[in-house]
Every structure is written in C-alpha cells, then in structure tokens.
Amino acid sequence: MDNAIVAPMSKVIQKPLLRFKLLTLNTHKGFSTLNRRFVLHELRDAVRGIGADIVFLQEVLGRHERHSSRHATWPKSTQYEFLADSIWSDFAYGRNSVYARGHHGNAMLSKFSILRYRNHDVSIRSREGRGLLHCVMKLPGSVKELHTICAHLGLVESHRRQQLELMCELVKTEVPLDAPLFVAGDFNDWRVSANATLKRCAGLQEAFIAADGRVPRTFPARWPLLRLDRIYFRNARVVRTELLSAAPWSHLSDHAALAAEVEVAE
Secondary structure, eight states: OEEOOOOOOSSOOOSSEEEEEEEEEEOGGGBOGGGOSBOHHHHHHHHHHHTOSEEEEEEEEEEEHHHHHHOTTOOSSOHHHHHHTTTOSEEEEEEEEEETTEEEEEEEEESSEEEEEEEEEOOSTTSSOOEEEEEEEEOTTOSSEEEEEEEEOOSSHHHHHHHHHHHHHHHHHHSOTTSOEEEEEEOOOTTOOHHHHHHHHHOOEEHHHHHHSSOOOOBSSSSOOBOOEEEEEESSEEEEEEEEOSTTGGGTOSSOEEEEEEEEEO
C-alpha cells in the first residue's frame, strides 16, 4: 500500500517545511519467521534501500552469547550498530529484556543528531520486558527539537492499557506541546484500541488512518492478518505511507515494516 494523500495536520504548520522519512520494524532479533534463518545482513540491505532518515526498531539484540557463537556471520558489534553502519550517524538503544546470555530491546537509528535519550521501563509486574525509548533530536536548520518514542507494548490487553497511560504521561511531562512528535513501533494492539487513547490523552494521530482511513495488517509478515504496528504523529504532516510486506520483507521478520514520509516546520 502506497498512499500519496496529504493528511491533515494536528496543528497549522507554516512554511518552510522539512521533509523526511520514517521506518518502523520489529526485527525479530535478526531471524526469519520461526527462527529458521539468521537474516540480519539481508535486513540491513532492505532497511538501507528504503532511504529512511529515522528508523524505529524493536526486538533488537544488544548481546546474545549463544547466537553469536553459532552463526559465522554474526556481527562483531551490536545489532543496532551493525544496522546503523555508516548510513545513520546517531543511534540509541534501550534494554527491555535482560537474561543470562544477553539482552534485547528497542533502538533508534537517525541521520539527525540525537541530543539526548532515555529508555522508560513500562514492564508490568516484570512478566514481559517492555520499554519506551524516548529520543530528542536536532532538526537541521530548525530551532525546534524533534521528539521520537520507539515503543514495544505487551501481549496482555490490561498491560497495554497501563502502558498506554504511561506513554501519555511521558508525552505530557517530557514533550512540549508545540514540538513535533512521532511515536512508532510494535503495539501488539490487535483490537486497534490504542488510537482513541492516544488521541484523547496525547493528541496523537495514526499516520495510516490519516492518509488512508485504516491501520494496515502487519502480522504475520508473510500473510498479514493482525494490525499490530503503528506510526503516530503530532505537529506534523503525513505526505505518504507505505506497508512493506512483499519480498524481501516477508521473510526478514515475523512483522511487516511500515514507512511514512512526513513534513514538519523548520
């Protein structure tokens, strides 16, 4: 799906405008569906090919002793550094799940300077390691700061409700009302109930609904049935959205990827 519809802005934006591209993907720790193949190198090529300026990643391995010893092509650096390579100058990582052999979490890759970042632990009773990675970036030629939140919410609906409220509190306390804001990631929200909550408490709109009227199906990647992944925005304009579910994306993760071309005031 490739929508060239200009979505309504959450606030009036005066020209000049800065246009850039976002991508969000649950990387499935660098493995194909059902963990059959290690595909991180193919995934890096696919992500590069989209030409995104900012990349939101979930389930990125920071370290895993067993996997790194079993796969000859395992990168010497962390997965997020390997994916960033020389394309994205700045990156941030937030550990969500820590275990004996390693850890994984959310990561942000950016062509814009990341001024500061913080990972917010939103795990509920420690049953699932979940987090919100909040980054503040400098937009070229702009005095305003850009805020991004990479999200991975829980599998249990009652946990997601609490995590959405924590997200709203984060936006309320740490994001200025006039700052451009993008929130993207794996919401595990197959009932599509997050939209109303985030609009009510944080003024966020969903990019695909704004452009096309519906949230795309993203899981499982090969035959998408469930609408789990999202891109939300505030104080911005959505120019184009794209669901990336065909080859090669269909075998690079268990989730399809989402992309959006956006504009914000300089």
